[in-house]
Amino acid sequence: MLRILAKIQKIGIVTEPLPKIDEPVLQQVGEQLKAKVGELFGGSLAIRQVDAGSCNGCELEINALGNPYYGIERFGVHFVASPRHADMLLVTGPVSRHMEAALKRAYDATPEPKLVIAVGECGACGGEFGVSYASCGAVANVVPVDGVIRGCPPTPLDLMRGILEAIGKFQAKRP
């Protein structure tokens, strides 16, 4: 236990400051995200991530949002296990034909009003895989989409920006 505490003390909080590459803007994006989530979702945005056929690259970057650098939960964003608890679906693809029915069911199970974001080049347009006997291509070919986050895969910061942008549209959707 002492060693754990020593390690924690030595490492400290790595979340701030972030000098490398494009991270000075992380805090800024994060604060905006937090404000919007506060305003529109009572401080808590629940996301159900659906891999509808991706290569797993996008999933790795979505998972990175939970590491201590990004710590997306501190901005009020968290990932839930059931679409019934979700405000937003974050869908990676191309949507394989074998996942078509499952994605539609997840969409139907998500309560209105809901937001759907297509993630990655594949989710946005089918990417390298396109449309074929096995692939429906873009997420929008299967369920209605409110926003896309491009990139192959999008970086964690791109993902945060994309989520922020999409919830801006939520205002319009609200009854």
Add this chain to the structure above:
Amino acid sequence: MSAAWIDTLLGRLAARDVHLREEPAPGLAPARLFTAKTDDWGALAHETRNLECRWVAGFGEDAGDYILMNTVFEKDGAYLVARTQVKRAMPFLPSHTPYYPGADRPERHIQDMLGVAFTNHPDPRRWTRHQAWRDADCPLRKDFPVAGRMTGPTPPDDTYKFLYAQGAGVYEIPVGPIHAGTIEPGHFRFQAVGETVLNLEEHLGYTHKGIEKIAEGRDADGLARLASRVSGDSTVAHAWAACMAMERAAGIDVPARALYLRAIMSERERVANHLGDIGMVLNDVAFTFGFYQFSRLREDWQRLSREALGHRFMMDRVVPGGVAANLTDQMAIAMQAQIAAMRPEIENLMGIADDTASVEDRLVTTGYLAPETAKAYGALGYVGKASGHGFDARRNAPYAPYDQLHVEVPVYQYGDVAARVKVRAQEVLISFGLLDKLLTSLPDSPLRANWKTPAAGAEGLGIVESWRGEIVTYVRFGADGKIARFFPRDPSWTTWQGLEKCIRDNIVPDFPVCNKSINGSYSGHDL
């Protein structure tokens, strides 16, 4: 590496009046190509099994009136490609599954994709095919249109016949295809009594994207991009294996610096995935301290990959003939400094995890994969190494630049989650050592050789040790330098079956940690 066993095999087969014929196949070298008669296909597997050869991969190819069928075997680091042909009109072939349980799903994949019937296969159920194409259709036959023949929405696959358990107190838990976390889709069917798992059956294929089919007609660069996306977590290794196959088919020598950079990127990919997964395993046993520490290290590591090589996963950096990224001296020094800083951190963190009773309690003896089971499936990578089988292509069948390096391979017999984690932590440290050597001796040379269009029909085999284990990729070119056939065999084919077996008699709540400790690729398997 020794190919002496091939002569023994030929002798034993000859004694059964089975005669293989060696064919010239420069693109497949160092593997050797032998053709066999269709009827002898079963006897061949029988004798390779008796010689304790590993069943590496199986794949077919539509060649007009015939379907060419291939199986790759390995022993002592030497590979043999066996080939036969079945009539398109009567596509029957003896199965290898009775001798090699690991051939089960690959053969069912061939059955679904090419319409070859394996005559004595113990389980003729479909595997990769769900409801996106009909039983009578074979997507990998040349006359099947890439757009398919089905219109309208694809129905859910609710008719797959799972094994069924009966008895007092037995219940089933269906899980997926969409899982609880941010992970790839697949279906798991558990039969349990109380907390104890009696049996697990996987149903995969949900991420099938038609990779083999849409590869056809691409040029070399286009195939490298597709190979980079077979399994995003192994983008470097898959791209390398595909490029190696194409370069061998084309007879291209890759410049020395490019080979070193490929190895540097491949080791960086190994370290990133091992760090991330060790953190995830610790998370699954509620040791969140470990999760945050290892995910922090992974993030640091990926950031330097991006700074030095332009992409957090180094995607599309391996290209036909070489690499598409250079490393400055300054970045090479930064990489060495990062290794020097991380090495003691990892030793310290693994020490803490080892000393934490709650972690030990959850990992030790959990998810035991017996060495004989691992062998039956030809389990690769850390799954094989934790269960007594230390095959590592970097050491056992070395390719440049690993032929210049000494690769240490950790092997344990315990076969549990703890052993798999231990192998992975040690592999991180071993990769650090390899990276140090590669970075200090990085040669000067061009980054990319000029591409030469290979002759129509040229074929190549690429074999690379990814972080999950050996990848074997087959490529054949058609006319005009366009791809006629692409088959990447991800190591996950060999470990998914291990997951089914290792979970038996464990408690249901230990499934996530068992799954994570093996971490098969869905996308790399489903293709």
